[in-house]
Every structure is written in structure tokens, then in C-alpha cells.
Amino acid sequence: MIEKLNNLDRRWIFLLMFLAVAVPIYVIGKTGKTFPETPSALAKATFDAIDDLPDGSRILLAFDFDPASEGELGPMATAFVRQCAEKKHKMYFLALWPVGPQLIQANIEKVILPDFPSYEYGRDYVNLGFKSGNEGVIKVIVTDLAQLYPADIKGTPVEKIPMMDGIRNIQAMDLIVNVSAGYPGTKEWVQYAVTPYPDKIRIVAGCTGVQAPLLYPYIPQQLPGLLGAIKGAAEYEKLVNDRYGGPHPDPKYLEGLRRMGPQLVAHILMILLIIAGNTLFFLQRRRGTSR
Amino acid sequence: MHIKGVDIDHVRIKPPLGGVPWEGVRMARRQRLLLAALAIAAIGMAASAGWADGPAPPTNVVAKDRPWDVGGAVVVSWTSPTTPVESFQILRLMDAAEVKQANRDARVAAASDAAAAVRERLSAEGVAPEDVQLQAREAAQAAAATLLSEQEATAGEPRWTPVAVALGSQTSVVVDRLSDDFPGGYRFQVVAIASDGTRSIPAETTVAVTPSRQPFDGGRLWLAIITVVLCGAVLTFIAAARRGMPLKIRKIAGLAAVDEAVGRATEMGRPVLFIPGTQDMNEIQTLAGITVLSRVGKTAAEYDAQVEVPTSRSLVMTAARETMHAAYLQAGRPDAFNPDLVYYVTDEQFGFVAYLSGMMVREKPAACFYMGAFFAESLILAETGNSVGAIQIAGTAQPAQLPFFVAACDYTLIGEEFFAASAYLSGEPDQLGSLKGQDVGKLIVAGLMVVGCLIATAASITGSEMLEGILSYLKNTMLT
């Protein structure tokens, strides 16, 4: 029996994981209930960094992720755009990942167009699109934005975009918000934008769970706020919803909180699997010793 | 000419920051006497304006371009007054664009501070978070609006911005983050500050200075020294190894298992899968992976095993083909080399993973090598390989992926072990010497860390200014 369990077909484990994720998704989708979240200090710092700026401040939103990590980073990207729009900040979108512009456009269509109809392209937000060159792009735009971004994603020259008036480089931004799934991402923004200009450039970020430990050394001097994976997104969403959501926020602004349900059950399943694996291991070892 | 410690050849006298500007005071030699008299009058005015108890101003204020730098910095120097001074403040004249931006920044900062203060106060009082946010926002708006009206009232006046602070014992300071093409050059003021906080009349430079780029970046001197020492250590040990110095390298299980893995694949009649990461040839990990491929290819050629090398970059494919071809040549079996087994799949990360997973399940390779830079795909690949019963050896310098490889692979080369593979597998004295040199580098790093920790601890306990200075030099000069 022990031997059989030890060599358990892993598809059973896959099935358990599928149920651990699917059932909470279904239940939360049906009931609309989510687990309560207590925002951490880092989530609060991220929220405050945006909220403490006066209305109409300039925010550079760098979406350096792809559809693969959208499940983990999408909710925080949406929440970032929403908080900036609620604060009437001017949003400058760009991406160092090739598919970043599509994700930027998706968030514009999800948040700005339906919920902030007074927002006008070119006056309140602009999509500068993708530029190849990884950290090389950052090195250039910290001193000269127009060199790499002479036009926006639609091909409109930056001189003809009202909100680009007076923007020589990204030092003119009041804050950089980076959503990052890896390389190039937050680490490169910190190293090549914040470190050379600590008094001019400030950044907060959201990243995948795997990436977060590599960014902790930069907190808090170079990186005052960081959202780690869906947990960070859920905490941040709570802060945004408490401030701007009203009694019944739109479900699209609750994605992070909703995804914490499957995460909870999946984590508990992981713990149970580890305990089961170890129980089998010790039983097998005891049997081996007694023989 | 000196009048009561004020060198009027170099200094203009102006009211303190925030005071009424005194226009038209640029020096002209013809007017020295008149201006000297005016200077005395200004000191008298200053006394009545609250400078009476302040220290004497510094003299000989000169700004010069900093030597051996990349530009963007100048050195401001001065002669200390005879009266005791606690510190000096250095200010720079701003141009119109800067004033505009500074006003904006000041409004942003004032709003942030006001919001933070309100938030702190109300949170301590136990006010509901929604109300805290609302009031903090209102406070931020009010602060920004108040400052804006103040700024509009003083628009057009020359503005000096503080750029540095120096101790009373200092007579010069470096002012950086300047532009090499600032219109008209930079002008500076130095203000002496006494221990009771009173300020002297500002003393100003008479000649504007423009920073310029120098032939060598002195700020990177220590980096150059460290580079020379580390490279020197590597080169010294390579030379020593060539002269016959005996060198030993500890057994690295993952590399020792290379032959075993290829042998197993041969016995089972199944292919060997080698993946040199998902990055291009400009990534040093890919290069290290190709180095291991060289050995795997040679062993496979000797054993007549089949090695399949899918790549996610075209250049890696080309390099891997060259390597495999040479490996077969060395093994004396160039005819057995099949270039079609080294092929390109796709640059797209998960497209590459999808192909590899499918291929592993279909072809069931007996041995899988993952050598290079990997990201989220590491566990998917390693678990798929595990499920088909392959012996798996991984090597990467991506710290975030190491736990996944350790969990799912039989052997994992962790970080530097991966880079040592080339030396380990070849056993050449040159390469082993480079490893020894690397160890010297590690000793230096460890030594610096211990020394740094000891100094920081001692400075913290004793509060010694000397130790603080050493620590600061270590952190801010040597290691930046």
C-alpha cells in the first residue's frame, strides 16, 4: 500500500490541484465573497506613493510582462491604472516587453475608456509603446526620452501630444510604476533609473512571486513600495477599493482578492501533500529499519 | 581687494535666501570702491535684517570643473572665516526651466508631507481608514494650492537652490548632477552657518563654471583597481599552473555524472536532450552551457549516442552546431555528426517550453541537461523530464530557479559551480588556474565584508567619527 502511494500516478495530484483551484473559483464567482485582506506595510507604501501625489501628477507606467504572467500581474496592473485615474494623474504608458503594448491597451480598454470617459488620449494618458533594447532603453530615456520615443504607438510625434510638453526625460515624472515579470523589469529600472538619479526618480513596483525575493535588497531606499504576486495585488486592491470602490466595487476591480481564494486552497493542498509525502517517507523508512 | 574679510574680486553680496533680492550687483573693476562701500552698507543692512549675530561669510569662493570625471560635477572651494562655523551651505543659481520644475516638485512634496502628517495623526486617533484617506487627500490639495499662490507671488526673482552641505572644517565640496551645457554656466553661493543656526551673508562666485568630460573617470578608479586585482589573480594563477603548480579541484557530483548520463542513454538506446537555456549568446550562462555541451557532445560521439539540442535563439543554434561539430571531430567521428539535431524552435519562452515538453513525452530522452539561463520554464521542463524517467543534470546562475532544479533534477550545478564546469571537465592547468584566481577574488570579497561589518559595528558602538569616515569611504567611494 505504502509503495503504491509512494509511486502514485502524478495525474491524481494534478486532479487535486485542479479541484483546489477550480472549486474556489466557482464558489467565489457564484457568491462574490472573498477572504478579508490585511494590507502589508509594503502594499500601503505602494498605495501611498501614488495617493499622496497631488492630482494631475505625472506617472510613468511601465508594463514589462506578458500574457503568460497576466494571471499573476494583471489584477495589480488594473488596480494601478485605476488608482492613477481616480487621482486624475497623467499616465505615460510604455513597455520593455514586446507584448507589453497589448496589455497596456487591454487595461486602457478595461479601466479608462468605460469608467473614466472624461480622460482624453494625449491630454491625460498616452501609450508610448514598446522599444527593444532592454535596460539600454532605460539608460537612454533617463536623459533623453525623445531619442527613443519620437512618437507614440499610433505614430503621433511627441511634439503634437499635449501632455508630452516639457517632458525631456523620465526625470520629469513624479513616479514610476513598474509591473514586471522578469528581465528586463524592476531590477533594471532600479539599477539604471533610480540609482543614478535617487533625488529625481522614484519607483514602486509589482512583480511575480518568484522575482520578489530578488528585489527585497532594494527596499526601502531605492524601492519604497513593492507588491509581490497575487497576494500583494489583493492587498493593494483592498486599499484602492476602500478608498475609491464604494460599497459594491465592480468585479473587475476585485480580481486579486478573488484569486486569493484559489491560492489559499492550493497552498493548503501543497502543505497536505508535503505532509502526506513525508508520512509515506517515514513509514517506508521505519519499515526498512524494522526489516 | 579685501574689506573686512570679503574679497570683492570674487564675491558678490546678496541678502539671504528668501530675502529681498538686490539687483544689479555684478562687479566691475571701475566701481570697486563704490561697491566696497555698498558691501559695507549691505552688511549693515544685513545686521538690521537679522544677520548681526551670524558668522562672518566665507571668502575666496571659487568653482572649478572637477578633474577626472565624466562631467556634470564641479568643485566649489572657499576660505573659512575666522569666526567659528558649524557648517556651510552651498547654493546654486537656477535657470527658468529649473525654477518651473522645482516649483512643481515643491508642490508635490508639500502635498505628500501634508497627506502623511494627516494620515499619521488621524490613524493614531483611531479614525476610520476611509475618512483618513479623504482628509489626507484634502490636506494634500490644500498644501499644493497654498504653495502655488506663494510661488506665483515670487515669480521672476532669482532663485538659489541648496545643492550641498559641508562641515565647518571643510573648505571645498563637490557639487554633482550638473549639466555640461547649462546656459551661461553655473554660479554658486556659500553660506556659513554657526552652531546656533545663524547664517552669514552669502558669498558668491564671480566666474561661472561649466562642467566638462575628462579623459578618465576617476570615480571608477576603485572599480578599475578591483578589476585589475581580480583579473591579475586569475592571470597569475593561470601562469603558475602553466609552470606546473599543482592545483586541485573538489569533486562536483553534477559534472562527474555527465559521462554516466550519456552512457545510460547509450545503453537504453534513447537520445540525450541538451538545452542551453533560453537566452542569446550575449548571456554568459549560455556560453557556459555551450562549454558543457562540448564535453557532452564528445562523450556522445565516443559512445555513439544521439544528442538533440533544441535552441530558442538562432545564434545559439549556430554556435551549438559549431561546438558539436568540433566535438565529433575530436572524438574522431566527424561523419557521425548530424547538424539537423541542433535546431531552432522559437524565441517565445512558453512556445519553446511547449515544444520541449511534447518532445520529451514523445521521445523519452534517457538524459536531460539544462545548462544556461532559465526562468519560469525550469520546473516545467525538469518535472516533465522526471516523469519520463530521465537522469537530469541542471546548471544555472539564476538564484530564483535553483530551488526548482534542486527539487526535480538528480544533480544541480549551483551558480559558480556551473561556471567552473569548463575547467572541471577539461582538467587543463590554464583553466584550473583561473578557478584558483577566482578563489582569491572570493577571499578578497569575504575579507572586505568582514572588515566592513567590523568597522560598521565598531562605529555604531563607539560613535567614532574616524570610523564613520572610513565606513563612508568604503561604501560611497570604493564600492560605488
Next chain:
Amino acid sequence: MKRLIPLWITAVSGILLIVAYFIPAWESWGEKATIWFDVLAASAFVLGGGNLLKLHLRKVSNRQAGWAYSAVTVAAFVVTLTVGLAKIGVHPSDNNPDFAWSGSYNSSGTAFWWLYEYAFKPLTATMFSLLAFYVASAAFRAFRAKNIEATLLLGTAFIVLLGRTFAGVFLTQWLPESLSGLKLENLTVWIMQVPNTAGTRAIMIGVALGIASTSLKVLLGVDRSYLGSD
């Protein structure tokens, strides 16, 4: 000669770029070299694309095992390339409304956008989400308390797994404020910020020295195995 020329190019350009880092006037050479590499790598795509077509068309033509997969690969490659290059379904841009192809190839509503939205996006998300299943099976199979170190790791894993969910808050909410550092969510942050960062830094120092040493070996031609010779 086939080995010697690349070795010289490597050595000269590598050493020159290292020196250039310390000479302000030459500093931008490094960025230029990066751009050259990007151009080279982009041009090399022709090589990769050609190789992909050659191998998979041969598989289809010879009806080798798994030829149907190759057919799908070739079809996907050709369709995506054609749709992108021919700008199929592209609307004129706002700036140039009189020119039919002036819009972006990937703007909303184009054929390329459709492929991205309904093929690429779900497929890559599916591949990434496989991680959840593989992590579970790896945890069941490999995470064993074989010795003290492994047991410590196991305990740490439990704390982090719980601390990253509401379970962590729920289980330790009874702890008084004076012991808030022991609450699972706070303990998780501490584990990630202190011991984890220390370990990561140690690995990174070793990696950095390894990179420096390997680079030097390559520049000096001590390690030529990447060129196909030991």
C-alpha cells in the same frame, strides 16, 4: 584561421569595451555594441526561421513520426508571418486616414491582434499555469524531511505558504500586538527579507566572480570550447 579570427575579434572587442567603461568619451561604445548585437541577432532570425521550415517540412514530407505536429507548426508560422507582414485587417491610423495600411499591424481588430488575443494569449497562459500542477507533484515527491536542514526548510515552507494567504492571518490573529512579529504574515516577510536575501546575496557573489572569471577566460582564449575546441 577559422578559430583564430573569432578569437582575435573576441579578445580585441572585449578588452576594448572593458577599457571604454573607464573612459568617459568611449563609454557609449558599450551601448552601441549592444545595439550591434541586437541587429545581428535579429538578422540571424532568418537563419532560425529557415531552419525551422526546413526541418518541419522535411518531417511532413517524409511522414516521420509526429509529422502532424510539424504541419501545425509550419502552418502557424506561415499564417502569423503573413498576417503580420501583409497587415491583414489593419485599419488606417488617425494620423493618415487616407492610407489603408497606415495603422499598426497589432492594433485592435486586426487579424494579428485576433491571433494574439485568441491563440497566443491563452496558449502561453496555459503553459505558465502548468507550473501549479508541477509544483504540487514536485512537493509531494521531493520535499522530504531527510535531515535537520531539510526539516528546517520544510518548516520555513509551511510558514511562507500559510503566511501568503488568509490562513496565516487567521491562525495567528490571537497573538498580542507585542508579539506581532511572530504572526505568520509578518514572519513570512521577515523570512523573505532576511535569511532568504542573505542566501541569495551569497549565491550572487559567487555567480558574479564566476562570470568575471569565465569572461576573462573567453577574452584571453583560455576557454575555447564554445568555438568547438578545447
